[in-house]
Amino acid sequence: MATPKYQRIAAALRNAIRAGTYGPGDRLPGENDLMAQHEVARMTARQALGVLTAEGLAESRKGAGVFVRAHPEPILRRATARLARQVWGSGESVWSADFDGRMMTVDRFSVSEAPAPPDVAGLLSLAPGDPACVRRRRYLVGGVPVMSAVSYLPAALVAGSPITNEDTGPGGTYARLADLGHAPVHARETVRADTATPDARDLGLGAVVVLIRRVAITATDRVVEVTDMVLDAGAYVLEYEVPM
């Protein structure tokens, strides 16, 4: 037995998917089918299907079956110079640029005043105990959660401004920061990818997540906002312009 049975079964299914035998949304042969076809025990058939779900090619639905995963067109998130400025400078939310044709909605929104995590407090130059304005929200596309985000701003800086409301007004947070004389002139984004922790999975995101920390900086080098984002990796393509 050169390669394990379950891997051979998985490979056969994978090839069938790639060949189009099973299209997106189609039901794959279930555990019982595989047991019969390949003369194999329950756990072995399960293991084969487990390979496909781990690869993100299939997803199982309790009581229904295992289905080929439908990959919707990924969202193109352009983190590009002109775009950002133009967009929030002219009334739209920065985030509407993330998106190109489907319905994006916001969910689980909250604003509160609370201490920021130590690393964030450091970036924002908050003294220990200084509170931050914390804005949390989750974004859905077609009813499916694709991103959750938390932003931190110095509470003293934004007190009394629309930033402490759910609706920050035309142009969003960045436009309001500009109104306050703290317009960000550039942002630094750090990007990592990881498997979703159980916590993130509770948020309803996929198995692989992209973690972005966006740090917004003013002309005087002041950090006025830190945003931590968790994206469903399968739902997004990030685009960056790199001048040379």
Place this chain on the structure above:
Amino acid sequence: MATPKYQRIAAALRNAIRAGTYGPGDRLPGENDLMAQHEVARMTARQALGVLTAEGLAESRKGAGVFVRAHPEPILRRATARLARQVWGSGESVWSADFDGRMMTVDRFSVSEAPAPPDVAGLLSLAPGDPACVRRRRYLVGGVPVMSAVSYLPAALVAGSPITNEDTGPGGTYARLADLGHAPVHARETVRADTATPDARDLGLGAVVVLIRRVAITATDRVVEVTDMVLDAGAYVLEYEVPM
């Protein structure tokens, strides 16, 4: 039984790891240990350990045990304006900027002339049948593969230049392109994350990979190079500057 046994066992181990009971590189209780401690069957203990390995918290070594994964300091890959220009403008490889103290070596290098994949050919404005110069290489840090990359350049453009050699000389490919009068002035990078396919796993990369496509563009808007990179997600942090 509110939550499954294997999840409770996995949670206990996870907490023990976070609490420092088991440090990086330490051996976790094995299948036999868990069977005894939790009065559970083999497959259940396995399943619990499987959760941790799937999360990337642990890794199993055949015949030896399951160990807490040692996460080396991630490589900071700065895809930033000044850096890129400065670096290759002054003799160093662009990629040496990826890296900040450990030994990075190249592996499995090859240069060849071959047709580019259709999407790449389109970006490079290659007529069907026009060959591309294909440069493949894999990067190791401390002996561990962390990235593999393939670059495509129009063969007609680079014929006879050092770009067709392994050693492209001071400043690397971009400096040679500049010598040829095709200096790239900016690049567009698209970033995705995914679980590693069996192919990529054969390359020796981790379970989660980051896929970057870098398109290098000249002042006359000509695409002179397309590079596809596969990074071990755990080994990298990407940094981008976004002017606003």
Place this chain on the structure above:
DNA sequence: AAGTGGTCTAGACCACCAC
């Protein structure tokens, strides 16, 4: 030689979903 994880079998009960 002893112990480890990797694979595999042949059963079982359950919650859930579709019909």
Place this chain on the structure above:
DNA sequence: TGGTGGTCTAGACCACTTT
């Protein structure tokens, strides 16, 4: 209600690593 995947048991053999 019958079929599905999710969980679980109690065994087994193997290749591999460590001692």
